[in-house]
Every structure is written in structure tokens, then in C-alpha cells.
Amino acid sequence: MKKILNSADTVVTEFLTGFAAAHPDTHRVDLDHHLILRADAGQIDKVGIVSGGGSGHEPLHGGYVGPGMLDAACCGEVFTSPVPDQILAATEAVDAGKGVLHIVKNYTGDVMNFEMAAEMIEGTRVETVVVADDVAVQDSLYTTGRRGVGGTVFVEKIAGAVAEKGASLDEVTAVATDVSARVRSFGVALTSCTVPAAGKPTFDLDEGHMELGIGIHGEPGRERVPIASAHDLAAQLARPILDDADFTSDPVIVMVNGMGATPLLELYLLYGEVARYLEDHGVTIARCKVGNYITSLDMAGASLTMAPVTDELLAAWDAPSPVFH
Amino acid sequence: MKKILNSADTVVTEFLTGFAAAHPDTHRVDLDHHLILRADAGQIDKVGIVSGGGSGHEPLHGGYVGPGMLDAACCGEVFTSPVPDQILAATEAVDAGKGVLHIVKNYTGDVMNFEMAAEMIEGTRVETVVVADDVAVQDSLYTTGRRGVGGTVFVEKIAGAVAEKGASLDEVTAVATDVSARVRSFGVALTSCTVPAAGKPTFDLDEGHMELGIGIHGEPGRERVPIASAHDLAAQLARPILDDADFTSDPVIVMVNGMGATPLLELYLLYGEVARYLEDHGVTIARCKVGNYITSLDMAGASLTMAPVTDELLAAWDAPSPVFH
Amino acid sequence: MALSVDQAAAWMAKAAQLIEADADRLTDLDRQIGDADHGLNVRRGFREVATLDAADYPDAAAYLKKVGMTLVSKVGGASGPLYGTFFLRFAQALTGEGAGVVEALGAGIGGIQARGKAEAGEKTMLEALLPAYEAAQAHAGERMWDAVVAAAERGAEASVDMVATKGRASYLGERSRGTMDPGAASAVLILRAAREAMGA
Amino acid sequence: MALSVDQAAAWMAKAAQLIEADADRLTDLDRQIGDADHGLNVRRGFREVATLDAADYPDAAAYLKKVGMTLVSKVGGASGPLYGTFFLRFAQALTGEGAGVVEALGAGIGGIQARGKAEAGEKTMLEALLPAYEAAQAHAGERMWDAVVAAAERGAEASVDMVATKGRASYLGERSRGTMDPGAASAVLILRAAREAMGA
Numbered sequence A, B: 001m002k003k004i005l006n007s008a009d010t011v012v013t014e015f016l017t018g019f020a021a022a023h024p025d026t027h028r029v030d031l032d033h034h035l036i037l038r039a040d041a042g043q044i045d046k047v048g049i050v051s052g053g054g055s056g057h058e059p060l061h062g063g064y065v066g067p068g069m070l071d072a073a074c075c076g077e078v079f080t081s082p083v084p085d086q087i088l089a090a091t092e093a094v095d096a097g098k099g100v101l102h103i104v105k106n107y108t109g110d111v112m113n114f115e116m117a118a119e120m121i122e123g124t125r126v127e128t129v130v131v132a133d134d135v136a137v138q139d140s141l142y143t144t145g146r147r148g149v150g151g152t153v154f155v156e157k158i159a160g161a162v163a164e165k166g167a168s169l170d171e172v173t174a175v176a177t178d179v180s181a182r183v184r185s186f187g188v189a190l191t192s193c194t195v196p197a198a199g200k201p202t203f204d205l206d207e208g209h210m211e212l213g214i215g216i217h218g219e220p221g222r223e224r225v226p227i228a229s230a231h232d233l234a235a236q237l238a239r240p241i242l243d244d245a246d247f248t249s250d251p252v253i254v255m256v257n258g259m260g261a262t263p264l265l266e267l268y269l270l271y272g273e274v275a276r277y278l279e280d281h282g283v284t285i286a287r288c289k290v291g292n293y294i295t296s297l298d299m300a301g302a303s304l305t306m307a308p309v310t311d312e313l314l315a316a317w318d319a320p321s322p323v324f325h
Numbered sequence C, D: 001m002a003l004s005v006d007q008a009a010a011w012m013a014k015a016a017q018l019i020e021a022d023a024d025r026l027t028d029l030d031r032q033i034g035d036a037d038h039g040l041n042v043r044r045g046f047r048e049v050a051t052l053d054a055a056d057y058p059d060a061a062a063y064l065k066k067v068g069m070t071l072v073s074k075v076g077g078a079s080g081p082l083y084g085t086f087f088l089r090f091a092q093a094l095t096g097e098g099a100g101v102v103e104a105l106g107a108g109i110g111g112i113q114a115r116g117k118a119e120a121g122e123k124t125m126l127e128a129l130l131p132a133y134e135a136a137q138a139h140a141g142e143r144m145w146d147a148v149v150a151a152a153e154r155g156a157e158a159s160v161d162m163v164a165t166k167g168r169a170s171y172l173g174e175r176s177r178g179t180m181d182p183g184a185a186s187a188v189l190i191l192r193a194a195r196e197a198m199g200a
Ligand SMILES: Nc1ncnc2c1ncn2[C@@H]1O[C@H](COP(=O)(O)OP(=O)(O)O)[C@@H](O)[C@H]1O
Pocket: A079, A080, A081, A108, A109, A110, C030, C034, C035, C037, C038, C039, C041, C042, C076, C077, C078, C079, C080, C082, C112, C115, C116, C117, C118, C123, C124, C125, C126, C166, C167, C168, C181, C182, C183, C184
């Protein structure tokens, strides 16, 4: 394992220490509860938005704390959901009287910890939206349902913009629920990631193979297949998404996301192939993002996220935020 | 080698195809000359700024083409400087009558190719600033001088802001020269990168070691040393920079940059250590950036870049640009 | 059978010790079919539990309630709320009229099911816990803990051949077969610790 | 000795062929002390050169000028301007009154020095080229190309023990010792091709 750290046990605390040092004017960091907060959290007349999850997916969630996006992020240990105490502290800190939305990725641990926190909260109205956009998880009868992956970025951006404009908790919840219902993702890993405390790669993958349908925690995917060309990979990523919902009626926001160790050079190259594939299949791309938005530590690979949108959703997506580019 | 590509020969062309597809409104891509240009290049009354170099360092340079930064980037083959034809085409395209500044990283190949282009140009006033900020190259008597690395980002940002405000070519050149004289960098690699066409890592590095004083092309560094803690690494990066110039008189802009495969989690952690080290050594940090700004394909590692600045330089650094965050 | 605070403290001390010793194995199981953190998670929780001083608590119920809260607030992931709820409900049951360890065990496991909505056969910690509870009911008195541990071990062993339909391993589908469920493995350790603390 | 356009074309065809065959070795040398692209660079250039049709050019000078321009505009890196300049100056010298191949070689190498500002002993392509030119001057006529190639090979071999002070390898300091300079290695190939095309 080759990582820049002092000790695996203190990674998250030290990440937060560095984050606090880097953004003293715009952010507040709670080192006791491992929270990243807007400097003005709780002091503006708006619905609070709290998200969180295991660390190791940066910029998600901490990097999205700021005007027009999140009010607070709860940073769990690496790949481990935060605990109820953190979520409670974040919710209290961001509540300005208009209630708080929890944006939760659909993992058993995340869901249960946010659930326990919501049960414990007093005096604040809390709504929860669970993001479950990973079409690689096919049969929800035999699983805990789809994982929350890249779609989380869409929900955080759009709900964040709507909240910033002064919408009520019901309105923000409705829009977050709507985006969550629209968005779909699918990912591929070329290499595993290495969890600092584990010290070795989560799975082994030889030179000739890749894992299709991976999540963001180094879980092996559903299928190990030979490495494909970027051209074929674009189809392998897009096809299961197009098969899952209708993307030809409304304009679509597309994100080609790197898993952490994949150069921008390759991500743009992949985007070129994806855009061509989508156009060939009747999809109108309204907006796109290419870059590292939700990562899996040092994993090489990429994911594709797509959501068909209305004009209002697109306007919320376009609303400038200093923490989303 | 595990990369998302079709063929090593077409990587740059296909990167540009994807880039063009992703940014149709804001950018123009010249696929013949491998250029990324501002959509309005040459049509605004300002000094043109052209940079370029080998590909594989993204977002540098193509990602910095936009208002307040570059007018055009010449994209060479991976890690190979662009050729004079490209530079010539870019210079002609961005010239709006106020002349053009070439920002060149100090490598024999880059310098010679830009030089040949400048010799060939007719009818356009061209100035050149060579960035040579890598303190790892100690003795310029026995080398071609210091390499241009992270400091390039500083020069492009600050010169870009000054040009955008309407400064003359002499003024822009002077400020670029000034920044170039102030800025210093030092880098470390935890792993080598793999050049697509070469197909295997440029150097071998065992689990226990890192390369100190690396450049951005997978050149081995000056010294191979045992892997250090983030705490010690911060000192190993900062010390040679502080030894090289005075950073205690003026406020300093600091950049902790990832080489491509290093997670943001680790970069922020490192920034925390760097900030502490610098404060202990009398440095006042005025601004900082933490992220991937100038990369070396899929190399794991980081670099530190620092420049002491005046109020005017700081204002230019702060000037908002849609392509620099 | 009533539980003394000293027995409860011995149980937790032993559990912390067994988990410390086996944390890497648990993480390794989770690497194969999950996200490589289960050993880290439960170790983080039980290290914290081991710092509690049983003398601060009037009875086993109060002490184990604190254990549950500690696990909830230190572990995270799926196992934190589940083991946390287990001890919270276990402790709560102990305060009931005439309730003994067997009833408490049943209540704790019921809490896990209420929180996680899993049943037997879904390749979770319940593969160890449900048979353990059955054995406890069947053998109450005569070498109960031996029977409980043996049942839990058999149950965990049986999880190897199962396909997960709950938790992170479920994303693997068929590929989850062939590895013991990490939570079932840690549950065995917790029950072994109980045997040590409470006698065969 | 004057150079015909056919000889020049044969030279370039052979050079392209030798470089194609040895590109991986050149890249590998550059991997060790540079940035792992030298073979790729010169191969890209000479592949393009190989597409030129010598019949389109009136004489060797015109053809080789086009070769130089092709290398300049296709190779990039350090070797592009250097080899490009070499052929541009070589071609220019051929047009001079009574100038032969030896003078042209000298002019080409002079171009490399003017562009790259390196001297002998700095571990560059000049380690092969400068001795080659000396040999050409000394042996003009009698098996000149054999002598040129032998001198270039010895020079390239001698570069192994040098510490680079120009080009990318110079950043390595002492660690650049022990590997042949990639540019010296490719220069040997270009001179071997000349021998094939122009006779011993
Ligand atoms: N719904 C559930 N019911 C019971 N146990 C579960 C459930 N989901 C997961 N588990 C248990 O949790 C274990 C994983 O715990 P851990 O690795 O700590 O959390 P995470 O899965 O969040 O990384 C699994 O091995 C399984 O035994």
C-alpha cells in the first residue's frame, strides 16, 4: 500500500484538519463529530441539507458543502457510514427553522444510521431521500436494492440549488425525490482500491480483466470481463442504463466520472465515445460533466450517470455554486 | 497497462474529440492541429496567451483554456512537446492584434519547438516566458536548468487574469516573468506512471520506496528514499523549497497538487501537514489550492508549489475564471 | 439465569479480546464479499467498549445499555446499528420481570431483525445468531453455552454456501457464494466470549 | 561524392525500417533515463517520412529538405527539432557549390549543435554523431560509411558511462550513468541506414 498518511486510524481526522486549514473562510469543520459545514450553516433562512457517508469518495460529500449545495457533510470512517451522533450534530447545526433534508446513499449501513439519527432527533423536521441509482444491482428482490452512487451528486446539486432559492422542506424533498427517481448509473473498475486500514487491494484483478457493475466501495462487481476498448466500454456502460429507463423523451444530463486514479485524458476520451453512443441511440445530451465527482479512493475506472430532466431541473443544475464545477 | 483507450496512437486525437463534445459552447477544438481554443479566440481585444506541451498533464493545459486564463493550448503527443506547426496555428488563431505570449515549460523539447515556431511566425509580435520552477533540479550548470512544473499553473492563472483585464503584451510578459521568478515546486512519486504507447510503468518502485524530486513525465527523481509518513513527507517537500528562496517576507500562495492517482483525501491530509510545517517556518499562507492541477497520467504522488506574492499578483490570482477552481 | 454486571463485563472484555485477535480475518472475509472493513468496524467499537468501567454501572442492564450506545456511536456501517441494537434490546430485556439471559438473547436478536429486516438464509450475522438462540432455548441449563456456540459455529459455516440477499454481499449475487459471512463470523466470537464469561 | 535522390530515398526507407524494428529498444532506453518516448517519437516521424514519394522532388536536396520539415512537424520533443534541423541543414549544404555528403553531414550536425547547444560529453545524440563526422572526414572515400558507423557505435557505447548534462536525462544526475543515450542509439540507426543506401 502506497498512500500519503500518518496512520490508518487517523486518516479521516487528519483529512478534516487539512480541509479546515485549506478553507478557513468558507467552511467550519467539527473535528469532534467529523463534520464539514458551511461557515454560515444554520444562520441562513433556508432548508438545511445534510448528506454523508463513508469517507474515501471525495469530493463527495465534503467537497460539496457550500452555497447552492450541502449545508453539512457527515464524514464516516473510510467506506463506513457515519454514526447517528454525527448525523444528529449536523442536523442540529444546519437547522434554521425550516427543517432539514437528509440525502442518503442506499446502503444498509447508511440507511440504518441515518434512520437511527432521524428517530433520535427532537424539535427539527427531517425528511430523508434515499438515492439508489446503480443499475448494476439488477434484482432488488434478492438485494437490499440498488446502491446509491453517481446519482447522489445530481440529487445534491439540484436539491441544493432549490433549497438555496428558498424552497420549503416539502418542495426540496419533492425535487430530490424526483431526481432520485430519474437518475441511473453504471460503473467499471480497472483496478481495485486499497482501504488504508486494510493495507491491500480489496480485490485482485489481473492485467487482462475489468470488473463491470462495481459500486464505490471496492465491492467486486457483478461480472469480470476482458478489458475492452474505450469504444466498447462506452456501450457496456451505457447499454444497461438505457435498458433500464427512457432517456429519449427528455434532454439528459450526463456525467462521466473517474473513480480516483483515472486520468482526465482517459475520461474525456471515454466521454467522446459515450456521447457518440448516446446520440446514436436517440439521447439528447443537454449538459455534461467529465471529471472526478464521486470516487473510490485510488481505484482506476469510471462510471456513467444519466438523468432525463425537465426545464426546472436543468435550471437548478445550471445554478452556479462555488463548490460544483 | 490498464487504461481506457482505443489505441495508443490515437489517444490525443480522441481526448480532443471528447473534449470538443463536452464543451461545444465554450471551446473550439482544432483536430488537425490538436489545439484547444476559447470559442472567442482572436475576437476579443486582448493579448493572446498560448501554452502547450505534451499531453498527459490534464487539466494542464487544455483545461485552463477559457476567460481569464489561456486563449489556446497546443496538445502534443503524450509527454512529447507540440511541434512548431501547432504552435504557429495557435498563435495565429489567438492574435487579435495585441500580440501573443507563449508560456513554455522548461524542457529542451518544449523550448526548441516553441523557439522554432517563434522564428517562423510573421506579422505577430510574440513574447515567450519559460517556466523553470522545479527546485529538485539543483545544479543548472550540469542540466538544462530547472524543469517547468506546478509553477506553470501560477503563471497561466496570473498572466491570464492580467491579459483579460486588457494589459499590453509588455505588461503581461512582465507579470508572467515576475511570477515565473517567484514560484518554486518540488514533487514526490509513490508510483510511476504508464505512458499508453509504452504500455508499462516508466520506472519500477517497490512497496517501501518513493522517488523524491520527480518531474511530471515519469522521469525518475533525483533520489529514491523509504516511504515516509505524511508528516515527514511535508517537510521533505517543503524544505528544499524554503531553502531555495525567501518565503517569509511576503504572503505566499500554496498549491498541493496530486499527480493523477492520489485521492483528494490524501491531498488534504498532506496539505494539513504542509500548512503546519510552513507556519512553523514563518510562512504566511495567503491562498491555497488542493487538488489535481498538473498531473502525470496515472502517477500516485504529489507536488508542492509556492510563490510569495504582492497585492497585485494576489488580486490577479483571485480574479474569477470559469476554468480555474 | 440472571446476569451480574461482573459477568457482563467479563463477556465484553473477552469479546474485545477475541475480536482484536481475529479482526484481520473478519476484514479479510469482508474484502472477499463486501468492502473490507468489518473487522475494523467491530474492533473500533469493542476497543471503545473495553474502556467502559463496569463499576460505574448499577447492574448488567445499565452496563450493557451503555455498550449498545457505544457500539451505535462508534462503529457505523451496517454492523454498528445492528450490534448496537442487539445490546440495547438485550439490556432492556434484562430489566424485564424474571427475564434471563436466554430471553435477552432472543430480544437482542429480535432487535437485529427489526432494524435490518433480514431473515434466516440471507447470509448475514443471523445465520449464526438464530441457530444460537434456538440452541439456547433447547439447552437452557445443561451446558447451554456449549450448545449455543456450537450452533453458531455450524450456522456461520453454513453461511459459506449461501448466496447473500441482504447487506453489501448481496450485490455480488452468485459470486457471494463460497465465503463465510463476516458478520456471522463476528457473531460467533461474541457468543464464544459469552461462554467464557458465563460458563459452559 | 554527390547524393542522388534515389540514394536519399533509399537512406530514408532503410532508416524508417531500422527505427521501426528498434523503436521499443529506443523507448526502453528513454524509459530508464528519460520519459519513455524516444522510440515512439522517431518512429512517428520516420513513418511519415516513409510516405514521401522521392519522385516528387527534383533532387536529393529538395527531398531531404522535405524530410527535415516532416520531422520538425511530426516528431515534437527534443528529437524532432534536432533531427529536423539536421536534415534541413544537410539538404541546404547539398545545394552548395561542390558540396558532398561529408560536408552535408557536418552541416547537419552543426545544426543540431546550434539548436541544442550541446557539446561532446554531455550524453546526447552528439556522442554518436560527432565521432561519426570525424570518421567521415578521415576516411572520405575508402570504406567511409563502415568507418562512420563504427565510430558512431563506439560513441554511443561510450555514452553509457557518461553523466548527462543536457536533455531530460540530466535531471537524473549521477543516476543517468549506466544507460546508453537513446538519441545516440537512434543516430546509429540513421547512420547504418546511410551505409546501406550509399554503400560501404
Ligand atoms: N440487513 C441485515 N441484517 C442483518 N445483518 C446484516 C444486514 N446487513 C448486513 N448485515 C451484516 O453486517 C455485516 C457487514 O458489516 P460491516 O462490514 O461492518 O458493515 P458494512 O456492510 O456497512 O461495511 C455483514 O457481514 C452481515 O453479517
